[in-house]
Amino acid sequence: VVRRRLLQRYEHQPFISCLAGFYSCRWRRYQRERTEPGKCCCNMVNRECMFFPLLIAAFCLSLVFLYTWSEGKNDYNGFDWYNYGNLGFWFLWSLLILIVAAVLFAYTSLLLVLAMCLLAEGQQLYLHWSHKIGTFLVLGFTISSLFALSILWRDHRKTVRLSFQVTAPYLHIGAIAIMVLLSWPVALYAIRADKKVIQVVIAGPYLAILLFLFLIPLGMYSPCIREKGTLGPKPALIGHRGAPMLAPENTEMSFLKTIEHGGDGLETDVTISYDGVPFLMHDDTLRRTTNIHEVYPNETGKAASFFSWDSLQKLNAGTWFLKNKPFLGMGSLSKADQKQAMNQSIYTLSGFLRLADSHNKLVIFDLYRPPEKHPYRNLWLRKVLDVILKESKIKRHLVLWLHNSVRSFVQSVAPGFQHTMGRKAPIEDLLKHNIVKLNLVYTDMSSEDIQKYAEANITTNFYVVNEPWLYSLAWCSGAHSVTTNAVHLLKDLSQPLFLMTPRQYNIMWILTDLTSAFLISLIFAL
Numbered sequence: 110v111v112r113r114r115l116l117q118r119y120e121h122q123p124f125i126s127c128l129a130g131f132y133s134c135r136w137r138r139y140q141r142e143r144t145e146p147g148k149c150c151c152n153m154v155n156r157e158c159m160f161f162p163l164l165i166a167a168f169c170l171s172l173v174f175l176y177t178w179s180e181g182k183n184d185y186n187g188f189d190w191y192n193y194g195n196l197g198f199w200f201l202w203s204l205l206i207l208i209v210a211a212v213l214f215a216y217t218s219l220l221l222v223l224a225m226c227l228l229a230e231g232q233q234l235y236l237h238w239s240h241k242i243g244t245f246l247v248l249g250f251t252i253s254s255l256f257a258l259s260i261l262w263r264d265h266r267k268t269v270r271l272s273f274q275v276t277a278p279y280l281h282i283g284a285i286a287i288m289v290l291l292s293w294p295v296a297l298y299a300i301r302a303d304k305k306v307i308q309v310v311i312a313g314p315y316l317a318i319l320l321f322l323f324l325i326p327l328g329m330y331s332p333c334i335r336e337k338g339t340l341g342p343k344p345a346l347i348g349h350r351g352a353p354m355l356a357p358e359n360t361e362m363s364f365l366k367t368i369e370h371g372g373d374g375l376e377t378d379v380t381i382s383y384d385g386v387p388f389l390m391h392d393d394t395l396r397r398t399t400n401i402h403e404v405y406p407n408e409t410g411k412a413a414s415f416f417s418w419d420s421l422q423k424l425n426a427g428t429w430f431l432k433n434k435p436f437l438g439m440g441s442l443s444k445a446d447q448k449q450a451m452n453q454s455i456y457t458l459s460g461f462l463r464l465a466d467s468h469n470k471l472v473i474f475d476l477y478r479p480p481e482k483h484p485y486r487n488l489w490l491r492k493v494l495d496v497i498l499k500e501s502k503i504k505r506h507l508v509l510w511l512h513n514s515v516r517s518f519v520q521s522v523a524p525g526f527q528h529t530m531g532r533k534a535p536i537e538d539l540l541k542h543n544i545v546k547l548n549l550v551y552t553d554m555s556s557e558d559i560q561k562y563a564e565a566n567i568t569t570n571f572y573v574v575n576e577p578w579l580y581s582l583a584w585c586s587g588a589h590s591v592t593t594n595a596v597h598l599l600k601d602l603s604q605p606l607f608l609m610t611p612r613q614y615n616i617m618w619i620l621t622d623l624t625s626a627f628l629i630s631l632i633f634a635l
Contacts, residue, residue, distance in 0.1 A: 129227065132223040132227060132234070132236065133234075160234075160236045161236075163245075164220055164236065164244055167247040168220075170247070171213045171217050171251050173251070174251045175210040175211060175213075176269075177265070180268060180269055181265050181268055183576040185436075185437055189201055201437060209250075213251070220240060220244070225291075228294045228298070229294055264552045268551075271551075271552065274331045274333070275331060275585075276578070277329050278326070278329065278334075279607075281325060281326060289628050289632075292628070295315045296633045296635075299315075323626075332556045332582065333582065333585040333606075334611055334614050335585065336610055341587045344583055344588045344591050345471075345590035346372050346600060348366075348367030348592075349572065350363060350378070351364040352596055353594050354436045355370075356427075356449075356450055356453070357426055357427040357430035358391070358398065358430075359398070360455075360456055361460065362449050364377075364456075365464075366597070367470075368468050371600050372470070372600075373470065373471060373590065374470050374471030374472065374473065374590070375470050376474065376572075377389045377472070378474060379474050379477065379493060380413055381414055381477075381479050381485050381492060382416060383414065383484065384417045384419075385488075386457060387493050387496050388421060388455050390413045390455065392413065393412055394410060395409070395421075395424065399429065400424060400425045400429065405420070412480055414479045414480065425451075425454065426453045426454050427449075427450040430450055431450055436594070462501035465503060466501060466502070466507065471508075471509055472507055473509035473511055473529065473548065475511065476489070476490070476493060476511075490512070490514075490519075494519070498522075498523055505525030505526055506526075509526075509527045510529060516542060520543060527546055529544065533547065533558065539562075539567055545568065546568045546589075547567060547569045549570070549571055550571070551573070551583070559586050559587045569589055571592070572591065572593075574591040575595045575598075578607070581602070581606040582605075584605045585605050
């Protein structure tokens, strides 16, 4: 009898051994301690009670950072080039941060699941010292990263707020599912607690959060929740520096790729060479998008506009693209495309406009005034207008004129341009200056403003929109067009993502709340 009792007492418990082993590194049974439901789940003497809340905080912050960073994928390319400009070498830092965020979230999630299972088995929690260090590292990394984002990348907060307009209904379902899973340990400890105060402390916050989640859809707004037949036309696609995910930016190949994939317009950047030739270049220098370090190694920091056109023609504008692969998930180019990219050179404004005119594509461009001591510093606009009106002779209605200085002069010498403003302004002022389009950064997107301007026959274009969810939001909000690096991807969308009718959303909301309420009530009752 004694032997049987000893065997019952020391019977093998592989499940609990695995849980405690991974969580506490306590693989042997005599190293573990049981706790009764309703009692403190941690050893107060060793201050273990403080680490479980810290683990929960690490889980929540890692989840917030993972969501925040993953929703910023639209701007990964800009982030990587910003680091390139500061560090001097190319690396996909955005991808590295995404991987780190995912690993940290998976790590804290695993620890939290282990803790919940141990609690359900009546075991006291003892977090191993290595996991304690890991928890502090997760807290430190996520807090510092979120702080850095809020300071250095303030527009990222606007991106996250925009993402809620399309993901909120699905985040709501995910939050409710987590609350259902948490109801098991909460019920186990709250219902069996020996004091009413402990029951209230455990169950009160849980029920308050649950009630908040049940009712939050009442204040939720998404332009993609709309009645059938009210969705506007698909926004036109303007290639940002062409198709920079398929070819080197601002090259003839890049613009041809945009046209090949059905883009409606072309966007570029224009500067003036030292001898007065307008050419396409986004950066101040030639270091990023040419092989200047090979041809003119001592002039890599020299402003692009201080090179003559003959000197610029000697540079290759495509090899950097094959070497650096500037976009995440670009894929591999065909051998024909690789060969074509290798032979790209700096493109002139005249060639760009002739190409757009021959394919009847809209054009929009940023104009960069030459720096001090440049011979064309005060003649640059006239030089650009000469190329547009005399050399290329592009159809004027295809030109979206964005530059705001001397706009009245441009309207007098080149009537027919579609004048575009780069910022929001009162409708009266826009109509006074004959503005027909707004070219706005996507973080300024607002369905109310879009509708207000549309009523005055002023259309809106948003830049730079690369992600399908952001393009879907622009579509649902009524945007007329978007500037994008991903014409080849967005053209295939037949309807916005996350589109649903109010009736469909109400059914989804009510079914989620009723199902979760039933499951939670059943768990508490048992």
